[in-house]
Amino acid sequence: MNNPFMPSFGRLPKIAINQQNALNDYLQGITTYDAKYQTSLVYGARGSGKTVFLLEVQRTIDQIPNWHFIRLNNGQGNLLFQLLHGLQKIAGMSITDLIKSIQGLSVMGNSITLKTLEATGQLDYSDLLPTILKRLQERNQSVLIGIDEIEISDDVRAFGSMYQTLIGDDYNISLLMTGLPSRVSEVQNDKTLTFLLRANRIILSPLDEESVRYQYEQTFQRGKRNIDYKVLDYLTGDVKGYAYAFQTLGYYAWRYSQNNLQLDKDVYLATVKSTKQDLFRNAYERMYLDLSRGDLRLVHTIADLVGNEPIAMRTLGEKLQLKANYLSVYRARLLDDQIIKAPQRGYVQFALPFFADFVEYWSQNHT
Numbered sequence: 001m002n003n004p005f006m007p008s009f010g011r012l013p014k015i016a017i018n019q020q021n022a023l024n025d026y027l028q029g030i031t032t033y034d035a036k037y038q039t040s041l042v043y044g045a046r047g048s049g050k051t052v053f054l055l056e057v058q059r060t061i062d063q064i065p066n067w068h069f070i071r072l073n074n075g076q077g078n079l080l081f082q083l084l085h086g087l088q089k090i091a092g093m094s095i096t097d098l099i100k101s102i103q104g105l106s107v108m109g110n111s112i113t114l115k116t117l118e119a120t121g122q123l124d125y126s127d128l129l130p131t132i133l134k135r136l137q138e139r140n141q142s143v144l145i146g147i148d149e150i151e152i153s154d155d156v157r158a159f160g161s162m163y164q165t166l167i168g169d170d171y172n173i174s175l176l177m178t179g180l181p182s183r184v185s186e187v188q189n190d191k192t193l194t195f196l197l198r199a200n201r202i203i204l205s206p207l208d209e210e211s212v213r214y215q216y217e218q219t220f221q222r223g224k225r226n227i228d229y230k231v232l233d234y235l236t237g238d239v240k241g242y243a244y245a246f247q248t249l250g251y252y253a254w255r256y257s258q259n260n261l262q263l264d265k266d267v268y269l270a271t272v273k274s275t276k277q278d279l280f281r282n283a284y285e286r287m288y289l290d291l292s293r294g295d296l297r298l299v300h301t302i303a304d305l306v307g308n309e310p311i312a313m314r315t316l317g318e319k320l321q322l323k324a325n326y327l328s329v330y331r332a333r334l335l336d337d338q339i340i341k342a343p344q345r346g347y348v349q350f351a352l353p354f355f356a357d358f359v360e361y362w363s364q365n366h367t
Contacts, residue, residue, distance in 0.1 A: 005250035047244025206241020
């Protein structure tokens with residue numbers, strides 16, 4: 001039996017704990033044409049399950065009659081061209097039919113392509129996109145656009161402006177975007193895209209501990225492992241609701257128990273060591289580098305004073321010599337970035353597994 005856990009980014013894992021409540025709520029809203037859900041944003045920390053959520057939506061939408069999912073790649077550029085190409089395939093319209101709406105363009109032979117027209121600057125998206133969407137609407141067909149890991153750019157501004165026009169003209173088109181909290185904030189607050197401030201926000205909840213334990217137990221039993229249930233409890237607790245940690249811990253626990261089929265203490269220790277290396281390198285380093293100087297002061301103070309345990313905000317304020325209003329700004333930002341959480345009123349702690357260990361590691365190796 002191959003390793004069923006998949007710690008790589010951007011793919012739909014074989015074993016996943018779905019955000020079922022959020023997923024069901026969104027799909028119910030979008031497929032019943034609830035205006036609240038027409039433009040939605042999924043945001044969360046790296047590895048929190050945003051891409052998996054998008055892929056789950058795509059898989060479901062593709063199975064619903066008269067609905068179509070078009071996934072645009074923000075890294076490839078020219079989102080409007082990608083959208084036009086996707087809509088053309090769905091509508092089954094020939095290029096000749098499409099470009100008839102472009103005044104002054106004569107079609108010679110069969111060599112003309114959308115790429116040729118784009119290269120010569122002859123694509124008028126404000127004409128072509130409504131033309132296709134009108135045809136789809138006449139067929140009672142709807143389109144959901146998905147964009148993963150959104151961030152501000154001139155291309156995104158052009159796409160966003162056109163999308164706002166299209167929904168204003170009441171076409172059956174919707175948009176689901178994912179992104180890091182800071183990147184989503186930049187997009188929403190751009191002066192050309194402020195309409196996105198009213199977009200529906202989908203916040204992915206931490207994975208439920210009971211579901212994590214159940215999935216681990218069932219998977220390792222299917223893999224014929226002899227389970228030390230104290231080790232199972234340790235693995236479950238170490239996940240701390242973080243989707244990437246769930247996959248990574250599971251991956252190494254499976255790998256290191258492959259030879260003797262024992263999920264024991266030695267396997268656990270090796271698993272944690274390798275998991276920390278992956279989390280530090282693949283997720284936490286980039287999160288850390290994106291933090292402001294003030295955020296970093298707060299992060300290091302938490303790590304130095306209590307490690308991964310809860311700490312009172314009052315204690316942090318006294319240590320940093322910051323007034324409550326200043327401290328609350330950093331707190332709010334780190335909460336939004338899902339670096340910390342508030343386990344009870346007046347307290348915070350790191351939301352991510354082994355994050356205090358990462359801060360210590362960084363201090364020792366980058367001073």
